[in-house]
Amino acid sequence: MAFTTFLLDFVRRFSFSFGNQLAHVTTYTRELPINLDRMYENAIDWEHLPFLHSSSFSHIEVIESGDWGWKAKANLTPKSRFNSMVLELRLDKSKNRWITKTLSGLGKGTEIWTHAIPIEKNKIKVIVDFYVPKLPSFLKDKYASLYSAQYAQLYDEDLWMMASRQEQLDKLAKAKTTAIQTELSLGKLSEVQANLPLKFEFNHQSYRLIEMGDTLIAHTLSCPHMLGPLNDADVKEGILECPWHGYQFDLKTRKCISGQRCKLAPAPLIKIDTNKMEVVALAAKG
Ligand code: FES
Numbered sequence: 001m002a003f004t005t006f007l008l009d010f011v012r013r014f015s016f017s018f019g020n021q022l023a024h025v026t027t028y029t030r031e032l033p034i035n036l037d038r039m040y041e042n043a044i045d046w047e048h049l050p051f052l053h054s055s056s057f058s059h060i061e062v063i064e065s066g067d068w069g070w071k072a073k074a075n076l077t078p079k080s081r082f083n084s085m086v087l088e089l090r091l092d093k094s095k096n097r098w099i100t101k102t103l104s105g106l107g108k109g110t111e112i113w114t115h116a117i118p119i120e121k122n123k124i125k126v127i128v129d130f131y132v133p134k135l136p137s138f139l140k141d142k143y144a145s146l147y148s149a150q151y152a153q154l155y156d157e158d159l160w161m162m163a164s165r166q167e168q169l170d171k172l173a174k175a176k177t178t179a180i181q182t183e184l185s186l187g188k189l190s191e192v193q194a195n196l197p198l199k200f201e202f203n204h205q206s207y208r209l210i211e212m213g214d215t216l217i218a219h220t221l222s223c224p225h226m227l228g229p230l231n232d233a234d235v236k237e238g239i240l241e242c243p244w245h246g247y248q249f250d251l252k253t254r255k256c257i258s259g260q261r262c263k264l265a266p267a268p269l270i271k272i273d274t275n276k277m278e279v280v281a282l283a284a285k286g
């Protein structure tokens with residue numbers, strides 16, 4: 001994908017063409033079963049590009065960011081000096097839209113205008129228009145299919161993130177209104193050991209039981225940053241990495257070790273009832 005993009009951009013820039021005007025290349029539309037809050041949150045979240053969209057972006061370095069949007073230096077995948085670019089995204093909630101511009105590098109001058117229209121409580125429609133400067137007509141179809149395919153994939157990935165986050169937020173809201181259970185049997189020790197890593201639900205939260213050294217410990221399956229799923233994150237030397245923005249956590253201390261200010265939520269304490277040879281989860285304190 002990155003090489004095709006580079007090649008197309010090279011041909012475009014060196015093709016003979018009148019003027020510098022932006023040509024409308026294509027429109028991508030899609031209905032998404034999420035609300036506008038999740039969509040806006042996703043648009044201004046520059047950090048997820050090289051993690052959630054790792055097959056499209058390999059690197060990002062923010063220059064400035066805020067509620068207005070962000071400006072960052074990014075690279076396509078695989079990273080090379082030929083596919084770096086400075087991108088700027090500006091969100092305008094009053095017009096239900098954000099505009100992404102390529103300020104320099106690969107695809108300089110390209111603009112992508114996205115409108116997000118609420119249809120129902122948890123349903124929106126996104127309408128994405130792509131504009132490319134100095135586009136010779138013989139390249140228009142190539143650009144159109146490239147953008148459509150890339151945005152279909154980006155929105156598949158974003159939808160996974162936005163829908164899972166909403167599910168986690170709903171679960172948290174529900175947990176606040178129900179009574180706390182103090183302990184939960186996870187089963188016979190031999191069966192539990194045979195089924196590790198073992199996922200379980202306790203007080204409306206999801207956890208995973210793993211073995212570290214010769215100790216059984218539980219950890220939350222919800223990342224403290226934006227509730228990303230830690231379900232399938234590999235644990236290497238007691239460290240796991242969240243798939244959405246790459247924050248890393250030490251499971252023993254629960255601390256974030258990749259530099260961000262957050263910490264894993266406490267998980268239930270794991271006790272082995274030696275009389276019954278049973279594994280029991282006890283509600284965490286604080
Ligand atoms: S949700 Fe952002 S790093 Fe986990």
Ligand SMILES: [Fe+2]
Nearest residue numbers: 042053154158
């Ligand atoms: Fe995204």
